[in-house]
Amino acid sequence: MKVKQIAIFLENKSGRLADISHTLAENAINIRALSLADTADFGILRLVVNDTNKAQQVLKENGFTVGITEVLVVEVPDKPGALDCILQVVRKAGLNVEYMYAFTKKSGESGMLLFRFDDQDAAVEVFQKAGCRLLSDDEVHAL
CATH class of the missing domain: 3.30.2130.10 (VC0802-like)
Incomplete structure (x- = not known):
């Protein structure tokens, strides 16, 4: 992931x-x-x-x-509030974001949020429990 x-x-x-x-x-x-x-x-x-x-x-x-x-790539809908939804998951879990950046695969469809956390493994667990879609290396390379 x-x-x-x-x-x-x-x-x-x-x-x-x-x-x-x-x-x-x-x-x-x-x-x-x-x-x-x-x-x-x-x-x-x-x-x-x-x-x-x-x-x-x-x-x-x-x-x-x-x-x-390594970074975590979270797929989100390309719509207002999608970033906030993910950041509320991050906040609730007490995760520390070292840095992040984003890109849109296709406008109006989906965006990708790339995160580096001080504890990547904990972040994977948090996102999985929250039902967030984490992309694999192969999926990102195929975009």
Whole structure:
């Protein structure tokens, strides 16, 4: 029920993000979801791609610092209040969200909420008990 995500550390320098997108494009790697956060000195690009292992390999070969982490992907209806419904489950369970980002598969149909919790296993249990649909790595890669 956990999905592999690539975390890339990149210096805050013009063109670095384009270098990454170009490397992935040249290697036929499709980005499913992304999040970019920055500090004064560097950024953290988080990606869910269709081929995590290949992406990690080609990015490392091109000099990027790459790590693999796991996130939980919760499918929700693409409608007002869907995020709140999930966050109320999170709040009630006392889960701590380290970060999250989202994408919509098809407008008006379903959205995907990607979460990183300080206790991923506890979060899986909470979501399963609440009847939330967690997507697998294969399901996310097939989108």
